[in-house]
Amino acid sequence: MNKVAIEFSLTGKIYKKGFWGTPYQALKDLNLQIPEGTIFGFLGANGAGKTTAIKILMGLQKATTGEILLWGENPELNKHRVGYLPERPYFHENLSAEEFLYFHKSLYPYEKNKKQISNDELLDLVGLKHAKKKLLKEFSKGMLQRIGIAQSLVNNPDLIILDEPMSGLDPIGRREVRNLIQNLAHQGKTIFFSSHILSDVESLCHQIAFLEKGVLSFAGKVDTILKRNSTEEEILFHGLSNEKIRTIPLLAKSQRMGEAWKLLTQNPQATKMAIEAIWQNDGQLLGVHAFHQNLEDALFGLDLVKQGGTANE
Amino acid sequence: MNNTILAIAFSTLRGFSRDRIFHATIIFALLFIGFTFFLAGLTIVETKKILLDFGFSALSFAGIVMALFVGLTSIGKELENKTIYTILSKPISRTSYLLGKYLGCSLVIIITHIIMSITLIAIVSMVDKDLPKGLLVCFYFMTLESLIILAIATFFSVSVSSTFLAACLTVGVFLIGRSSSSIQNIVAKSDSPSTKTLLKIFYDIFPSLNRFNIREVIAYGKPYPEEMLLWSNLYFIAYAILFLSLSSLVFQRKDLP
Numbered sequence: 110m111n112k113v114a115i116e117f118s119l120t121g122k123i124y125k126k127g128f129w130g131t132p133y134q135a136l137k138d139l140n141l142q143i144p145e146g147t148i149f150g151f152l153g154a155n156g157a158g159k160t161t162a163i164k165i166l167m168g169l170q171k172a173t174t175g176e177i178l179l180w181g182e183n184p185e186l187n188k189h190r191v192g193y194l195p196e197r198p199y200f201h202e203n204l205s206a207e208e209f210l211y212f213h214k215s216l217y218p219y220e221k222n223k224k225q226i227s228n229d230e231l232l233d234l235v236g237l238k239h240a241k242k243k244l245l246k247e248f249s250k251g252m253l254q255r256i257g258i259a260q261s262l263v264n265n266p267d268l269i270i271l272d273e274p275m276s277g278l279d280p281i282g283r284r285e286v287r288n289l290i291q292n293l294a295h296q297g298k299t300i301f302f303s304s305h306i307l308s309d310v311e312s313l314c315h316q317i318a319f320l321e322k323g324v325l326s327f328a329g330k331v332d333t334i335l336k337r338n339s340t341e342e343e344i345l346f347h348g349l350s351n352e353k354i355r356t357i358p359l360l361a362k363s364q365r366m367g368e369a370w371k372l373l374t375q376n377p378q379a380t381k382m383a384i385e386a387i388w389q390n391d392g393q394l395l396g397v398h399a400f401h402q403n404l405e406d407a408l409f410g411l412d413l414v415k416q417g418g419t420a421n422e
Numbered sequence: 423m424n425n426t427i428l429a430i431a432f433s434t435l436r437g438f439s440r441d442r443i444f445h446a447t448i449i450f451a452l453l454f455i456g457f458t459f460f461l462a463g464l465t466i467v468e469t470k471k472i473l474l475d476f477g478f479s480a481l482s483f484a485g486i487v488m489a490l491f492v493g494l495t496s497i498g499k500e501l502e503n504k505t506i507y508t509i510l511s512k513p514i515s516r517t518s519y520l521l522g523k524y525l526g527c528s529l530v531i532i533i534t535h536i537i538m539s540i541t542l543i544a545i546v547s548m549v550d551k552d553l554p555k556g557l558l559v560c561f562y563f564m565t566l567e568s569l570i571i572l573a574i575a576t577f578f579s580v581s582v583s584s585t586f587l588a589a590c591l592t593v594g595v596f597l598i599g600r601s602s603s604s605i606q607n608i609v610a611k612s613d614s615p616s617t618k619t620l621l622k623i624f625y626d627i628f629p630s631l632n633r634f635n636i637r638e639v640i641a642y643g644k645p646y647p648e649e650m651l652l653w654s655n656l657y658f659i660a661y662a663i664l665f666l667s668l669s670s671l672v673f674q675r676k677d678l679p
Binding site: 200 | 507511678
């Protein structure tokens with residue numbers, strides 16, 4: 110079993126707006142473990158508490174209750190092993206890409222910057238070698254996001270935390286960031302990123318956690334949620350009446366799709382029987398394929414776990 | 423010194439050196455000082471004295487405005503723009519960040535004062551090449567005063583969430599500091615013990631900026647008390663440490679927005 114990189118333990122945050130303001134619980138008793146070497150998606154709607162949890166993790170805010178550990182220790186002791194890209198990052202726009210990276214490298218104490226990657230390597234990695242001397246104020250949104258990721262990698266970190274890295278990017282930009290995350294994961298790095306773009310999470314993550322109004326609703330493996338190992342199959346056909354469809358044996362679910370019908374079967378045996386029934390009743394088979402849910406359907410269809418889930422389940 | 427403090431300091435210095443608003447402020451300050459030359463030209467007698475008097479006031483005013491601008495925007499802007507997030511997520515303590523920022527802003531203030539002082543010396547030299555004794559000490563004291571204002575502005579910029587409020591509070595402390603001799607006079611003349619105690623506390627808590635004022639003495643060609651150099655230096659160090667320690671205490675507990 111992998112070592113745990115990040116551990117949220119009963120982490121909670123209460124904000125108080127103004128001196129007389131009513132307290133607002135942004136995060137409640139979050140228990141979550143992120144194993145080393147995984148791409149972990151931290152999901153939830155806007156205001157669900159994702160950024161709050163990440164800010165506490167990065168020491169930018171203090172937890173009201175509970176604690177967070179990085180590799181079993183106080184996060185301050187392991188900050189040199191972490192790279193971080195905040196949500197909608199703003200940078201010193203009067204710096205060139207090269208100066209910007211040099212500045213972020215200089216923030217590491219001498220004894221902890223031995224692992225640092227060269228600026229050329231970093232810019233090459235994020236596809237910005239051509240913009241080395243360009244000022245950040247001349248960068249496009251996608252380029253800023255990529256230089257932001259580059260600054261999170263200056264110390265060759267073992268853990269990379271990205272807060273909404275795809276937010277505001279066009280499809281090409283999103284694809285570039287996705288590829289970059291995959292490349293980093295191939296190097297054995299742990300990647301923890303928040304997002305509300307489910308298709309990106311689905312294509313990238315090994316595990317996810319879902320926050321709802323500051324409470325952890327679900328945590329688990331993406332394969333399990335999407336039933337990627339399921340034996341269920343989908344059959345698409347047309348030309349059969351409702352009554353005849355009801356006679357098909359071992360049918361899990363049926364759904365009308367315009368003129369056609371979609372049937373969901375539990376196993377290959379049921380699929381075989383359903384196809385035979387369609388043929389016998391003069392129906393026309395349009396297609397058969399293994400059933401895959403997308404993350405959006407899965408999350409909306411889930412009977413969400415309300416408390417204390419861990420990604421190691 | 424910690425290399426991260428220096429990294430923050432030089433980045434701050436570089437940031438201001440490329441800031442157009444800051445460039446405009448320096449140009450305005452130099453024009454302001456230059457304007458005293460024309461103002462003094464209107465007088466017939468004691469031109470040098472009047473030139474120095476106006477010049478010192480212009481330089482001091484410009485220095486204070488500069489300290490306010492630099493002190494309030496340096497950290498305030500980073501908090502507002504959230505550029506501070508990527509910095510503080512690195513293995514750097516908040517105190518180191520704060521010290522780096524103060525050091526960087528101090529360098530900006532010192533360089534600006536040097537530029538303004540050279541400009542004033544050049545202008546005065548055009549009228550009379552015989553410069554008064556203690557002129558450099560006078561410039562030095564004005565720089566120290568700006569550096570104290572910078573420390574106060576730093577404290578308020580991390581303590582309150584609005585830059586406007588931080589600016590008001592800093593200007594408030596500056597005005598009290600500049601009126602310290604008046605407060606002292608009222609304390610001496612007041613009959614009411616409660617008023618006396620209250621004003622005494624006021625006088626003791628707020629920095630007395632008159633300790634850095636030898637402008638009039640120098641403009642009138644009189645010698646300044648030499649022991650003032652030592653005491654004013656110590657006074658500056660004590661207040662800078664006080665405000666930076668308070669800033670650090672507040673900043674360590676602060677949740678970033």
